[in-house]
Every structure is written in structure tokens, then in C-alpha cells.
Amino acid sequence: MNYQAWEPLTKFLRGEISADEFAQVLSRQLKLLPRNFLVNSWLFIDTHDTPRAITMFNGDTERFKAALVFIYTWVGTPMFYYGDEVMLEGGPDPR
Numbered sequence: 001m002n003y004q005a006w007e008p009l010t011k012f013l014r015g016e017i018s019a020d021e022f023a024q025v026l027s028r029q030l031k032l033l034p035r036n037f038l039v040n041s042w043l044f045i046d047t048h049d050t051p052r053a054i055t056m057f058n059g060d061t062e063r064f065k066a067a068l069v070f071i072y073t074w075v076g077t078p079m080f081y082y083g084d085e086v087m088l089e090g091g092p093d094p095r
Contacts, residue, residue, distance in 0.1 A: 002076055005026070006044060009067060039077070040076075044079040045067040045081075047081050048081070052083070052089050054087040064087060
């Protein structure tokens with residue numbers, strides 16, 4: 001699971017880091033991590049270990065969609081967590 005991409009992605013989409021900072025994280029991944037690892041790592045917008053994406057984005061569906069675009073276009077294997085198809089809300093476990 002590529003938490004090293006998830007955290008900066010969510011920070012970028014919430015306006016907590018700049019586009020340049022996000023791009024630097026991704027560039028570092030490409031330089032430091034083996035291609036085989038990146039291709040086989042899961043990309044996600046939320047999981048059972050994280051708050052729901054739509055909740056993190058304060059109901060902003062455009063940010064939610066942008067996160068989906070990222071996980072389906074960045075190097076890796078997209079993982080779609082149940083409930084994301086209906087933008088299920090929720091905080092950290094067990095909420």
C-alpha cells in the first residue's frame with residue numbers, strides 16, 4: 001500500500017501542500033523506489049485504516065474525483081475501497 005503517495009495526495013487536495021511539493025514527493029518515489037515495487041503497490045484514496053476521502057475533503061466531490069483520477073493514472077495498482085462508489089462518509093475506525 002503506497003501510503004507515501006496517499007498522504008501527500010490528500011494534503012495537496014486539501015491545500016496543505018503546494019503542487020510543487022506534491023510533485024517532488026512523486027519524483028522522489030520514481031527515483032528511489034524500484035519500478036516493480038511501484039507497479040505492484042496499491043494506490044488508494046481511503047481504507048479501513050483512514051478516514052473516508054469524501055469526509056477528508058469536506059464533501060468536495062471535485063477533490064474526491066481528482067483523487068480518483070490520480071490513483072487510476074499514477075504508477076501502481078488502484079484499490080477502490082467499498083463505499084467509495086457512493087462517496088460514503090466516515091471518520092477513522094470504527095466510525
